[in-house]
Amino acid sequence: xxxxxxxxxxxxxxxxxxxxxxxxxxxxxxxxxxxxxxxxxxxxxxxxxxxxxxxxxxxxxxxxxxxxxxxxxxxxxxxxxxxxxxxxxxxxxxxxxxxxxxxxxxxxxxxxxxxxxxxxxxxxxxxxxxxxxxxxxxxxxxxxxxxxxxxxxxxxxxxxxxxxxxxxxxxxxxxxxxxxxxxxxxxxxxxxxxxxxxxxxxxxxxxxxxxxxxxxxxxxxxxxxxxxxxxxxxxxxxxxxxxxxxxxxxxxxxxxx
Amino acid sequence: xxxxxxxxxxxxxxxxxxxxxxxxxxxxxxxxxxxxxxxxxxxxxxxxxxxxxxxxxxxxxxxxxxxxxxxxxxxxxxxxxxxxxxxxxxxxxxxxxxxxxxxxxxxxxxxxxxxxxxxxxxxxxxxxxxxxxxxxxxxxxxxxxxxxxxxxxxxxxxxxxxxxxxxxxxxxxxxxxxxxxxxxxxxxxxxxxxxxxxxxxxxxxxxxxxxxxxxxxxxxxxxxxxxxxxxxxxxxxxxxxxxxxxxxxxxxxxxxxxxxxxxxxxxxxxxxxxxxxxxxxxxxxxxxxxxxxxxxxxxxxxxxxxxxxxxxxxxxxxxxxxxxxxxxxxxxxxxxxxxxxxxxxxxxxxxxxxxxxxxxxxxxxxxxxxxxx
Numbered sequence: 222x223x224x225x226x227x228x229x230x231x232x233x234x235x236x237x238x239x240x241x242x243x244x245x246x247x248x249x250x251x252x253x254x255x256x257x258x259x260x261x262x263x264x265x266x267x268x269x270x271x272x273x274x275x276x277x278x279x280x281x282x283x284x285x286x287x288x289x290x291x292x293x294x295x296x297x298x299x300x301x302x303x304x305x306x307x308x309x310x311x312x313x314x315x316x317x318x319x320x321x322x323x324x325x326x327x328x329x330x331x332x333x334x335x336x337x338x339x340x341x342x343x344x345x346x347x348x349x350x351x352x353x354x355x356x357x358x359x360x361x362x363x364x365x366x367x368x369x370x371x372x373x374x375x376x377x378x379x380x381x382x383x384x385x386x387x388x389x390x391x392x393x394x395x396x397x398x399x400x401x402x403x404x405x406x407x408x409x410x411x412x413x414x415x416x417x418x419x420x421x422x423x424x425x426x427x428x429x430x431x432x433x434x435x436x437x438x439x440x441x442x443x444x445x446x447x448x449x450x451x452x453x454x455x456x457x458x459x460x461x462x463x464x465x466x467x468x469x470x471x472x473x474x475x476x477x478x
Numbered sequence: 479x480x481x482x483x484x485x486x487x488x489x490x491x492x493x494x495x496x497x498x499x500x501x502x503x504x505x506x507x508x509x510x511x512x513x514x515x516x517x518x519x520x521x522x523x524x525x526x527x528x529x530x531x532x533x534x535x536x537x538x539x540x541x542x543x544x545x546x547x548x549x550x551x552x553x554x555x556x557x558x559x560x561x562x563x564x565x566x567x568x569x570x571x572x573x574x575x576x577x578x579x580x581x582x583x584x585x586x587x588x589x590x591x592x593x594x595x596x597x598x599x600x601x602x603x604x605x606x607x608x609x610x611x612x613x614x615x616x617x618x619x620x621x622x623x624x625x626x627x628x629x630x631x632x633x634x635x636x637x638x639x640x641x642x643x644x645x646x647x648x649x650x651x652x653x654x655x656x657x658x659x660x661x662x663x664x665x666x667x668x669x670x671x672x673x674x675x676x677x678x679x680x681x682x683x684x685x686x687x688x689x690x691x692x693x694x695x696x697x698x699x700x701x702x703x704x705x706x707x708x709x710x711x712x713x714x715x716x717x718x719x720x721x722x723x724x725x726x727x728x729x730x731x732x733x734x735x736x737x738x739x740x741x742x743x744x745x746x747x748x749x750x751x752x753x754x755x756x757x758x759x760x761x762x763x764x765x766x767x768x769x770x771x772x773x774x775x776x777x778x779x780x781x782x783x784x785x786x787x788x789x790x791x792x793x794x795x796x797x798x799x800x801x802x803x804x805x806x807x808x809x810x811x812x813x814x815x816x817x818x819x820x821x822x823x824x825x826x827x828x829x830x831x832x833x834x835x836x837x838x839x840x841x842x843x844x845x846x847x848x849x850x851x
Binding site: 284 | 743746748751753754755759763767768771
């Protein structure tokens with residue numbers, strides 16, 4: 222695992238995501254506690270932690286799929302509040318890939334990719350289709366463009382989901398356990414696409430337990446537990462020299478196998 | 479690994495011969511076990527003791543021609559379709575049009591137009607289906623109004639209290655279906671709204687209309703409604719029935735659609751939201767197409783029920799297909815031929831309901847994008 226070379230990152234830009242003093246409750250349950258997280262343009266962050274630690278909830282707050290009760294989230298200069306217009310402005314710039322792909326089963330692969338550009342960005346249909354084909358080529362499945370999602374394998378579906386997000390030309394990509402629902406044989410093809418994105422300088426926040434991917438791609442690895450950020454560091458330091466005993470225990474558990 | 483074994487898949491072999499062919503099918507499905515054999519024999523006995531006599535009475539020995547009951551009285555071994563033949567206009571178009579031979583072209587034209595628009599829609603390869611549907615759902619009702627109701631373009635106004643027969647059944651069901659679907663969809667969406675006021679209004683509406691028998695609604699619309707309006711304001715009886723049926727039907731459609739909405743995984747809306755699609759866009763492009771596909775069987779089920787329930791308008795003195803057939807069979811000239819009347823009305827109901835059912839099955843198959851090929 223350590224033989225893989227880390228992708229060199231270009232100089233990071235200004236801060237694109239500013240999360241300060243974020244707190245969130247589900248009813249009585251305090252799911253996120255005093256989270257501060259600043260992400261720079263071009264930065265690639267991997268978030269790991271045991272289930273229930275709040276890592277998915279955290280990235281779902283960034284495009285307001287979850288609301289927060291305290292603190293502030295500013296994405297590309299827009300603060301997320303109740304204001305629906307601001308929320309949609311943010312969502313337009315933030316792509317998201319889900320654990321269960323969430324492709325639209327009644328639309329073809331191509332239609333999945335062109336729907337949002339046409340109806341949200343008002344891109345002309347032909348232009349949207351050309352762009353979709355470019356991204357489908359990039360995720361290496363242009364030949365499936367006219368099939369329905371139900372006819373594809375899990376790995377292919379997840380690559381379509383990535384292409385669908387890219388078609389909106391997002392400035393940030395959020396990945397919520399993108400390989401957890403995949404058969405082992407298909408994980409590599411999805412990770413390859415994600416590595417390619419990283420190489421192109423995409424700002425990425427990725428909840429995953431693929432530690433090989435984290436070592437290769439991340440500028441920063443964040444470990445969460447109990448709704449808090451327990452530890453964050455560069456991957457080499459994070460994996461070889463974890464500071465917190467909770468992190469050590471977690472790493473020993475997932476790296477043993 | 480230089481000495482790795484090469485994997486060779488085993489070849490397919492043909493299945494055993496005694497599991498193929500019609501004889502194997504019969505043995506397997508009709509006489510597979512003792513109870514299965516007994517059931518098969520009982521069914522065959524019932525089939526041969528009831529079906530041939532019925533076919534003989536209804537078709538082989540039946541009376542088809544003539545203009546009065548004398549021919550039927552001469553041959554009592556067969557059905558008297560002469561009655562239906564003679565009273566066809568009355569049963570299909572009601573008393574107003576049956577009594578005016580000059581006006582018969584109006585309902586006739588309407589049904590020809592309806593089938594001319596509908597039949598091409600049933601074939602997959604028809605071009606311009608979108609425009610045909612728009613014409614059928616948007617233009618056709620307007621044409622229906624001007625041709626059947628009349629009152630303009632030199633077409634005499636028809637008396638709606640004398641509308642009847644299949645024409646009335648058709649008008650009530652068509653309007654009910656056409657209006658109840660969009661209203662029902664909005665109600666179903668409203669019932670899942672995050673806004674408490676909208677949600678309560680929709681819940682109250684749905685539960686009120688769904689909890690009230692249609693017959694009560696029709697009765698109220700006919701008897702009670704005029705009491706709430708000043709004297710002189712008079713709603714047409716057929717319009718009142720249409721409003722009552724639409725209210726009632728939209729509540730049922732709403733619940734059928736809600737079932738479909740509830741079956742859509744949350745991830746669909748989330749994926750649409752994450753792409754920046756607002757509420758109406760994600761509802762129209764993502765949620766509704768999937769939800770309606772799932773609810774087709776239950777929506778069509780309520781439509782079929784509605785089509786037959788229109789005969790309840792007899793409670794407010796309107797004579798639909800069933801009641802018109804009954805009325806005709808109780809006329810002095812044709813007294814005693816109720817069975818033929820009921821069979822004929824039943825057959826028309828069945829033909830339309832079966833058509834709707836088959837069309838919905840077809841639609842389900844066509845919209846199923848989950849098949850692998």
